[in-house]
Amino acid sequence: MGVTDSLLADSLGRIAEEIDGAFDALLPVPGDARARLVEAMRYAAIGGGKRLRPLLLTAVADMYGVQREAAIRAAVAIEAIHVYSLIHDDLPCMDDDAMRHGKPTLHLAFDEATAVLAGDSLHAFAFEVLADTATSPDPFTQIELVRTLGHASGAQGMAGGQMMDLVAETSEFDLQTVTRLQQLKTGALLGAAVEMGAILGRVQPEGRGHLRGYARDIGLAFQIADDLIDHEGDAAVAGKAVGKDADAGKETFVSLLGPDRAREQARMLVEQAVGHLAQHGREADLLRAVARYIIERDH
Amino acid sequence: MGVTDSLLADSLGRIAEEIDGAFDALLPVPGDARARLVEAMRYAAIGGGKRLRPLLLTAVADMYGVQREAAIRAAVAIEAIHVYSLIHDDLPCMDDDAMRHGKPTLHLAFDEATAVLAGDSLHAFAFEVLADTATSPDPFTQIELVRTLGHASGAQGMAGGQMMDLVAETSEFDLQTVTRLQQLKTGALLGAAVEMGAILGRVQPEGRGHLRGYARDIGLAFQIADDLIDHEGDAAVAGKAVGKDADAGKETFVSLLGPDRAREQARMLVEQAVGHLAQHGREADLLRAVARYIIERDH
Numbered sequence: 001m002g003v004t005d006s007l008l009a010d011s012l013g014r015i016a017e018e019i020d021g022a023f024d025a026l027l028p029v030p031g032d033a034r035a036r037l038v039e040a041m042r043y044a045a046i047g048g049g050k051r052l053r054p055l056l057l058t059a060v061a062d063m064y065g066v067q068r069e070a071a072i073r074a075a076v077a078i079e080a081i082h083v084y085s086l087i088h089d090d091l092p093c094m095d096d097d098a099m100r101h102g103k104p105t106l107h108l109a110f111d112e113a114t115a116v117l118a119g120d121s122l123h124a125f126a127f128e129v130l131a132d133t134a135t136s137p138d139p140f141t142q143i144e145l146v147r148t149l150g151h152a153s154g155a156q157g158m159a160g161g162q163m164m165d166l167v168a169e170t171s172e173f174d175l176q177t178v179t180r181l182q183q184l185k186t187g188a189l190l191g192a193a194v195e196m197g198a199i200l201g202r203v204q205p206e207g208r209g210h211l212r213g214y215a216r217d218i219g220l221a222f223q224i225a226d227d228l229i230d231h232e233g234d235a236a237v238a239g240k241a242v243g244k245d246a247d248a249g250k251e252t253f254v255s256l257l258g259p260d261r262a263r264e265q266a267r268m269l270v271e272q273a274v275g276h277l278a279q280h281g282r283e284a285d286l287l288r289a290v291a292r293y294i295i296e297r298d299h
Numbered sequence: 300m301g302v303t304d305s306l307l308a309d310s311l312g313r314i315a316e317e318i319d320g321a322f323d324a325l326l327p328v329p330g331d332a333r334a335r336l337v338e339a340m341r342y343a344a345i346g347g348g349k350r351l352r353p354l355l356l357t358a359v360a361d362m363y364g365v366q367r368e369a370a371i372r373a374a375v376a377i378e379a380i381h382v383y384s385l386i387h388d389d390l391p392c393m394d395d396d397a398m399r400h401g402k403p404t405l406h407l408a409f410d411e412a413t414a415v416l417a418g419d420s421l422h423a424f425a426f427e428v429l430a431d432t433a434t435s436p437d438p439f440t441q442i443e444l445v446r447t448l449g450h451a452s453g454a455q456g457m458a459g460g461q462m463m464d465l466v467a468e469t470s471e472f473d474l475q476t477v478t479r480l481q482q483l484k485t486g487a488l489l490g491a492a493v494e495m496g497a498i499l500g501r502v503q504p505e506g507r508g509h510l511r512g513y514a515r516d517i518g519l520a521f522q523i524a525d526d527l528i529d530h531e532g533d534a535a536v537a538g539k540a541v542g543k544d545a546d547a548g549k550e551t552f553v554s555l556l557g558p559d560r561a562r563e564q565a566r567m568l569v570e571q572a573v574g575h576l577a578q579h580g581r582e583a584d585l586l587r588a589v590a591r592y593i594i595e596r597d598h
Contacts, residue, residue: 091392139441154420
């Protein structure tokens with residue numbers, strides 16, 4: 001294993017532990033009828049997922065010397081948004097998925113109503129965590145984090161992309177529209193992770209251009225890789241159902257470009273993403289490793 | 300009509316217009332596949348409801364000379380949370396309601412998946428609006444508004460109360476537990492409305508005790524009144540189905556106390572709420588009128 005490989009492996013292990021620990025500490029189970037709700041939130045939030053958004057956020061924050069505790073707080077918030085979106089996306093009326101992170105989806109492990117409420121509660125939890133006074137950056141930074149996460153997750157970001165994804169089942173989307181869809185559905189939150197790390201690092205907006213370029217490129221590469229996993233992957237390895245997009249008649253990067261050109265495109269995007277980091281030295285090695293990991297993963 | 304009656308009627312009319320206008324301005328329909336999502340958000344958010352939370356928030360803000368525009372912004376945020384909770388609460392897997400504010404519920408007018416996403420989008424929208432730089436109080440005030448709204452709407456507030464409400468269908472709750480349930484499900488957000496008005500007015504936490512007492516009392520009175528409407532009301536006037544709690548076998552204030560004692564209890568709570576305002580003069584007349592309106596309304 002090369003130096004960057006072990007840097008990546010160590011960082012993935014560390015962030016997984018930190019995020020699990022933070023969710024565990026911040027979501028104590030109450031001793032009344034709400035216990036089931038918090039247990040459902042914990043079921044979905046703890047012990048699953050690659051924690052890619054927290055990894056990106058903390059990697060950028062580390063580059064600018066941000067205190068680890070403040071970065072983890074913000075990372076938990078964005079991961080809570082990601083987890084809530086998966087819960088709602090898995091619902092019978094949405095993607096109707098039975099498996100997530102290798103275990104039954106929340107609405108099967110609990111029930112649909114609890115899944116709706118647990119998603120909503122994790123959504124509110126994200127903003128509550130960002131606004132908490134406990135660890136905290138100054139209010140100027142806090143409110144910029146709230147604004148960034150709110151914008152990236154709502155109708156103009158992630159939720160807007162999910163809506164386009166629903167429409168995609170009954171429409172013929174071209175490459176440009178599929179690109180736009182994915183930039184919103186997955187890219188907006190990945191971009192917010194990078195942006196929030198930069199906000200914590202007090203990088204002024206005009207100094208964030210290269211980081212935004214990096215985030216945009218890895219966001220698209222990530223989605224192409226996801227389409228390839230859906231097209232070719234193994235459900236047991238992926239931890240979720242595969243072959244779904246073709247079954248739903250949805251256009252994807254793979255259906256529009258073919259697997260070979262899609263793979264080539266993802267590789268190009270990753271090189272382009274790394275190119276955006278040229279002004280940085282060794283401190284950006286983790287971001288470079290994350291970019292490469294994004295297209296090499298099998299889940 | 301007495302002086303306070305016309306004050307109330309004028310204020311209800313004014314806030315309805317302002318909230319509709321703000322939603323209209325803040326939710327422009329985009330020219331792509333997300334149009335359907337924003338149309339769904341607008342369908343649920345514009346032109347319905349009593350706007351009780353915005354009325355409370357602006358009434359308190361007015362007492363402390365808060366600029367109207369800033370108060371309306373915060374009022375739109377809390378109303379967006381209320382509207383999203385109604386959309387999700389009406390879903391087939393939750394209360395399975397067909398009518399809301401006298402028109403078909405969102406999942407019937409559109410579809411279930413769109414209803415889930417429109418609720419989620421209004422949820423994110425609320426925090427985005429609070430964090431906006433356009434109109435704004437200082438970041439200290441903004442972040443306190445975010446913290447208050449996040450806490451009141453999540454697992455420790457409204458969503459927690461909704462979870463208890465689900466459990467209530469299969470459990471025998473006593474008066475104390477029903478009270479706690481309602482304090483969370485409805486009371487938390489009504490309390491947040493009053494609290495947010497006070498935050499905008501820069502009333503320090505130790506100076507908010509009487510306002511919290513007022514909010515707690517009208518919150519319970521509001522729910523008892525709702526139970527009475529559900530017990531005795533007319534669906535056409537209420538704008539939604541009635542008689543549902545009894546059908547679902549849920550204990551309510553009316554089932555536990557009987558209608559006469561429930562009505563008496565609500566009246567007592569309103570007098571107690573008004574009592575909390577004794578230190579205020581005419582500037583609190585609207586809050587007094589709102590307290591009385593809460594048990595006199597028929598929808």
